Amino acid sequence: MQAEQTRFAMSAPNAVxxxxxxxxxxxxxxxxxxxKLPPDLTDNFNVLMGPSTGQxxxxxxxxxxxxxxxxxxxxxxxxxxxxxxxxxxPASIEINGKVFESNSLEIHVVKAQAKTxxxxxxxxxxxxxxxxxxKDNLFVRVDMNKRNVFRGxxxxxxxxxxxxPNIPIAGFDEVNLPTxxxxxxxxxxxxxxxxxxxxxxxxxIYQVGILKKTILFPQQNGAIRIEPFSLSLLVxxxxxxxxxxxxxxxxxxxxxxxxxxxxVSVNVxxxxxxxxxxxxxxxxxxxxxxxxxxxxxxxDAVTLKLKITGxxxxxxxxxxxxxxxxxxxxxxxxxxxxxxxxxxxASGTKTIEYLFQPRFEGDYTIPAxxxxxxxxxxxxxxxxxxQEYALHVEKGTEEQSATVISSLRKEDVQLIGQDIRFIKQxxxxxxxxxxxxxxxxxxxxxxxxxxxxxxxxxxxxRKKAKENANIALMRNKKANxxxxxxxxxxxxxxxxxxxxxxxxxxxxxxxxxxxDKLGIAVAELNRESAVSNLQDRNVEQEVIDDYLEVVxxxxxxxxxxxxxxxxxxxxxxxxxSTMSRFEKQIKK
Amino acid sequence: MKAKKxxxxxxxxxxxxxxxxxxxxxxxxxxLWEKANAYYTTEEYQQAVxxxxxxxxxxxxxxxxxxxxxxxxxxxxxxxxxxLNFERAKVLAPHDEDIEFNLRIANQYVVTxxxxxxxxxxxxxxxxxxxxxxxDSWSVISISAFLVFLFLLGLFVFSQKVxxxxxxxxxxxxxxxxxxxxxSFAAQQKKKIVERNQAIVFCPRVTVKSSxxxxxxxxxxxxxxxxxxxxxxxxTWTEIKLADGNEGWLPDSCIVxx
Numbered sequence: 001m002q003a004e005q006t007r008f009a010m011s012a013p014n015a016v017x018x019x020x021x022x023x024x025x026x027x028x029x030x031x032x033x034x035x036k037l038p039p040d041l042t043d044n045f046n047v048l049m050g051p052s053t054g055q056x057x058x059x060x061x062x063x064x065x066x067x068x069x070x071x072x073x074x075x076x077x078x079x080x081x082x083x084x085x086x087x088x089x090p091a092s093i094e095i096n097g098k099v100f101e102s103n104s105l106e107i108h109v110v111k112a113q114a115k116t117x118x119x120x121x122x123x124x125x126x127x128x129x130x131x132x133x134x135k136d137n138l139f140v141r142v143d144m145n146k147r148n149v150f151r152g153x154x155x156x157x158x159x160x161x162x163x164x165p166n167i168p169i170a171g172f173d174e175v176n177l178p179t180x181x182x183x184x185x186x187x188x189x190x191x192x193x194x195x196x197x198x199x200x201x202x203x204x205i206y207q208v209g210i211l212k213k214t215i216l217f218p219q220q221n222g223a224i225r226i227e228p229f230s231l232s233l234l235v236x237x238x239x240x241x242x243x244x245x246x247x248x249x250x251x252x253x254x255x256x257x258x259x260x261x262x263x264v265s266v267n268v269x270x271x272x273x274x275x276x277x278x279x280x281x282x283x284x285x286x287x288x289x290x291x292x293x294x295x296x297x298x299x300d301a302v303t304l305k306l307k308i309t310g311x312x313x314x315x316x317x318x319x320x321x322x323x324x325x326x327x328x329x330x331x332x333x334x335x336x337x338x339x340x341x342x343x344x345x346a347s348g349t350k351t352i353e354y355l356f357q358p359r360f361e362g363d364y365t366i367p368a369x370x371x372x373x374x375x376x377x378x379x380x381x382x383x384x385x386x387q388e389y390a391l392h393v394e395k396g397t398e399e400q401s402a403t404v405i406s407s408l409r410k411e412d413v414q415l416i417g418q419d420i421r422f423i424k425q426x427x428x429x430x431x432x433x434x435x436x437x438x439x440x441x442x443x444x445x446x447x448x449x450x451x452x453x454x455x456x457x458x459x460x461x462r463k464k465a466k467e468n469a470n471i472a473l474m475r476n477k478k479a480n481x482x483x484x485x486x487x488x489x490x491x492x493x494x495x496x497x498x499x500x501x502x503x504x505x506x507x508x509x510x511x512x513x514x515x516d517k518l519g520i521a522v523a524e525l526n527r528e529s530a531v532s533n534l535q536d537r538n539v540e541q542e543v544i545d546d547y548l549e550v551v552x553x554x555x556x557x558x559x560x561x562x563x564x565x566x567x568x569x570x571x572x573x574x575x576x577s578t579m580s581r582f583e584k585q586i587k588k
Numbered sequence: 589m590k591a592k593k594x595x596x597x598x599x600x601x602x603x604x605x606x607x608x609x610x611x612x613x614x615x616x617x618x619x620l621w622e623k624a625n626a627y628y629t630t631e632e633y634q635q636a637v638x639x640x641x642x643x644x645x646x647x648x649x650x651x652x653x654x655x656x657x658x659x660x661x662x663x664x665x666x667x668x669x670x671x672l673n674f675e676r677a678k679v680l681a682p683h684d685e686d687i688e689f690n691l692r693i694a695n696q697y698v699v700t701x702x703x704x705x706x707x708x709x710x711x712x713x714x715x716x717x718x719x720x721x722x723x724d725s726w727s728v729i730s731i732s733a734f735l736v737f738l739f740l741l742g743l744f745v746f747s748q749k750v751x752x753x754x755x756x757x758x759x760x761x762x763x764x765x766x767x768x769x770x771x772s773f774a775a776q777q778k779k780k781i782v783e784r785n786q787a788i789v790f791c792p793r794v795t796v797k798s799s800x801x802x803x804x805x806x807x808x809x810x811x812x813x814x815x816x817x818x819x820x821x822x823x824t825w826t827e828i829k830l831a832d833g834n835e836g837w838l839p840d841s842c843i844v845x846x
Contacts, residue, residue, distance in 0.1 A: 360792045420690040423656040428621045430648040434781050438727040438774040446731035454738045
């Protein structure tokens with residue numbers, strides 16, 4: 001390997017023009033960093049761009065030995081500020097930690113030279129220079145056939161190029177045709193090749209070429225300004241002969257000439273107040289209509305074709321309203337237009353198809369369509385109208401209309417497949433119309449009769465109850481007396497020593513007493529019912545027990561007579577006391 | 589004495605004639621009924637319609653008759669008349685499921701869709717309770733309840749037992765209230781039959797006006813088969829109210845009362 005020597009060089013042209021760009025490049029054979037430009041470079045030069053870095057590698061093999069060389073380059077683009085002689089001091093770069101310095105340079109800056117004055121040989125092929133050929137010799141202009149229009153009225157705008165006949169045109173460089181803001185535009189087709197015609201403008205003869213023709217429809221009121229536009233042309237220019245050889249290479253050179261148009265403004269007037277049937281048409285129109293069928297069924301759809309023909313802003317016309325009966329099914333109208341743009345303006349046809357379907361049978365009238373448009377020539381609205389149509393609708397077949405209606409159903413379509421339930425059989429149970437049981441005398445008798453019956457029963461029962469109550473009261477009152485009588489009879493029997501009769505009358509006395517007092521029939525009175533009844537009336541248990549004892553002894557004595565007069569006397573006493581206690585304790 | 593006898597005879601003959609006529613008509617109608625049902629079964633719906641209508645012309649009616657007539661109309665494609673007759677059947681038999689079902693199916697052909705005004709729940713409940721039975725059934729129920737009430741009143745008055753008296757007292761009050769309610773239900777059902785303040789629209793499409801004149805403002809469009817409530821009438825115009833609360837006038841000729 002050969003020991004490497006670091007080389008760092010700076011290079012630049014030695015003479016440059018003011019305002020012209022030139023390159024300042026550095027080359028180094030090793031990768032470096034932190035490149036520093038000559039210190040006072042920016043005082044006299046503008047750095048326009050840089051550094052742009054590059055790398056090149058070369059491999060050499062000599063006698064089997066291979067050497068690799070890598071070059072790194074840094075390029076700046078500079079522009080001289082003013083003329084004079086300048087020295088560029090060395091630049092520096094850091095490579096592997098060491099700083100290297102380049103060589104220094106000297107640059108001679110001269111004043112920029114006007115090309116037209118001093119054309120340089122051999123420069124003609126390297127691009128073109130801008131020239132001014134004079135406003136009268138070459139200009140562009142927007143020519144409008146009308147400057148004072150109504151809104152929507154069409155204007156034909158022509159972009160024209162004017163040349164004096166002695167200027168040869170080589171071609172177009174940059175073409176910025178006007179943008180017509182505030183207009184709806186439609187281009188008129190013109191031939192690709194521009195044909196120049198002679199025309200006199202401002203008392204001078206010009207060659208005139210038409211660049212573009214456009215139909216404009218103003219969309220807003222007031223003055224609309226069409227902004228200036230510019231155009232660059234390549235013009236052949238004869239070169240002054242300087243030497244014998246010059247003519248041999250080229251006698252002409254191509255220069256660029258830029259022309260700018262002047263602004264044009266159009267005054268747009270608003271339309272007078274519009275009638276209700278105005279749909280935006282400005283121009284001159286005619287309308288016709290056509291219906292697909294006048295005798296239809298509810299299954300059919302009808303198409304009404306409306307044709308608007310004429311010249312004007314046909315594309316901007318809205319679809320006129322078709323006032324159909326409200327229960328028609330109406331689909332969105334479909335509009336197609338065919339417009340041709342020519343020298344005479346835009347004209348053509350707009351076809352609107354209204355599709356609708358009547359849902360019910362009957363005779364309907366499809367009313368005429370009123371169509372009003374504005375005629376800018378007369379400055380007034382003109383209304384045209386189509387013819388009326390009478391529509392006769394028959395009921396369509398069932399299935400189809402069912403499917404049509406099914407889309408309007410609130411219920412599921414599925415249900416339509418179902419059928420109604422079958423008729424009712426058996427006794428029809430017919431009745432006279434609107435006769436009901438309700439409200440008949442019998443109906444009211446149901447209430448009244450039962451009430452009266454109830455009342456009668458009630459009265460009878462009350463009467464009877466009253467009577468019964470009287471008897472019971474009497475018996476109750478008499479009970480004690482009767483019982484005493486019985487007891488007295490018993491005491492008589494006791495004295496007579498009639499044992500059986502004695503016990504008999506004591507039993508009878510109690511039986512009768514309790515029966516009367518408690519309101520129990522004698523037949524139903526037994527010991528248990530008597531006891532329970534007495535308990536109900538809160539008679540003391542002691543008294544009840546005494547009563548039971550008396551009854552038991554009496555009954556026992558009846559079948560087995562025993563005991564003497566003393567026992568009888570005691571029994572009598574006991575019976576009497578029980579009776580009197582009963583009298584006290586049994587409440588009424 | 590003789591004159592009286594003549595009158596008796598006269599009355600006797602008259603009664604006999606009426607009875608025989610009545611039974612004759614009855615027999616006739618039963619025959620017609622059978623025939624009409626047979627026509628329906630053999631799918632001769634037009635004939636069935638004629639027969640059923642003939643029965644109606646004798647001045648008799650029943651829920652079944654209207655139901656079958658509605659069915660025949662439906663089958664012969666006359667939806668409006670089908671709805672009309674189903675509705676009439678429904679008045680006489682408010683709780684019949686078959687009528688309800690067929691009416692619902694027929695109503696699917698009605699184009700006008702109406703969102704009914706929502707009613708408070710207690711009114712809806714009351715309405716559904718009232719519609720459980722026709723007027724006659726309610727009448728019978730009411731009278732029966734009244735009789736039971738009288739029985740309980742008797743128990744209350746005559747019973748000695750406190751428990752029975754208490755029970756019969758409260759049950760009696762309950763029953764007399766029940767009887768009063770069912771009486772009012774019967775009255776309502778009867779009113780529906782007598783008043784007939786509902787109608788079916790028969791014009792395929794009619795514009796409802798704001799006033800009973802042809803020049804009145806068009807309010808809304810309704811289509812055939814729709815049930816409307818009649819609220820007023822003037823000359824040849826009727827004021828109707830829809831279930832959604834909209835009101836307006838339309839010509840008499842466009843509606844048929846249920």
